[in-house]
Amino acid sequence: MDHAPVETEASAAPADVSRQVARLAQQLTDAAPLEILSHALAAHPGRIAAVSSFGTESAVLLHMLAQVDRTVPVLFLDTGHLFEETLAYRDALVSHLGLTDVRTYRPDAALRQARDADNDLWASDTDACCDLRKVEPLSRALAPFEAWINGRKRYQAATRTQIPFVEQDGARVKFNPLAALGPAEIEAWMTTHSLPRHPMQRFGFSSIGCMPCTSRALPGEDARAGRWRGQSKVECGIHVKKTA
Template identity: 80%
Template sequence: MDCTSPSFDPTAGDLPAEADARVETVRNDLRREPAGDDIAALARRLEGAGPLEVMAQAVAAHRGRIAAVSSFGTESVVLLHMLAQVDPSVPVLFLDTGHLFTETLDYRDALIARLGLTDVRTFRPDEALRAARDPDNDLWASDTDACCDLRKVEPLGRALAPFDAWINGRKRYQAATRAAIPFVEQDDGRVKYNPLAALGPEEIAAWMTAHDLPQHPLQHFGFSSIGCMPCTSRAKPGEDARAGRWRGQAKTECGIHVRKDSPTM
């Protein structure tokens, strides 16, 4: 699988001049309620764009109505650094599940300060639902799908309620289930952007090196993908980056990226 982006420059700090003209085109394409065919066509046009340009186009097209969603995990700093370059005031939605590593919470705080993000919003499980469904906080041990629904899917639904578009950091190289994700798609009535989709691990590392960005502390201990503490382990050599998530189960996604109405690409 080729994960390289033809327009990727890890030293880039600004958009190329020709990209500005394309931003207005994207804005015009999305002025009306997006239909599936429109989103599919936009995804094809964006295939030649670099991640910073996709990010800028997304923010320009949905000014004031778009948010980024970040786990502040192993590669989150690249997405957040690009967002800070485009507009550090774009809301960043963070799901504190109650089961995160302390290192993740510390990393979140460090990146907020380092990147100058001005609107990071933390969402937690609804307490009434948690008390009813997971009173002992051990639902993860018996039903990971129900636990993810309670601690991630439902809170994200609340977090996204004011927005009609969102940005996330998924990449095609991370897992077979993500190998075909487009740069833009429609999900549950919203436009969802995946600006880093075409980047591979070497390009992620190059961007971090070029901009002197800090790693998640647990990367030093061999964790390539980090979620909730009870359901995260190290990926083994040769495995997908996300193979350490929900080890021993068929489950590969928490549920927040299960597309409900995306067109077939």
């Protein structure tokens, strides 16, 4: 389902969020992913959403979420540059897991016309492209929520080795329930629960983003090494820490 912009913003003061994060971090020090999810939903009833790229490992978090509450909103960013396989995988996984509230957000039409009318901004400024096609849409998508859940893991890249289970993201709480899981645990969960695979995984794509900026990761590389290859860029910007 496509969603129009909303005006409501998370209203918690950053200081209040900081105290809540500190309390939750202490409670969840040795918690398992399903326990973290349960805590997250209980702490923010009706005011929390999950964000998913429907990439190669997304099924694990979404399967866990469906076990706890399949009605939790799942926010998906359709950048306009995604592989068709990713869009098909989204639909297949939603059906398989019985998720009932998956919301698709796209770049703002006016901003896209002003900044990337020819759809080639990625070739000259990947940061600006990600800001237009991911950061701004996610800001709109998260507006009604005071907390969100994502599927990042510490093993995925050098920039992610210190991910906590819960952290402050401006005026919101952000939960990272899979942070401590390794590749073997992700694979075991996928296999044990017979979860559908992203169709491009069998061709060597370990992390899949937008088509122009995604390549295969080579043996021995970080899982995300195929993203923005040849650039110093390693994150799209949606997980860059905010202070307010």
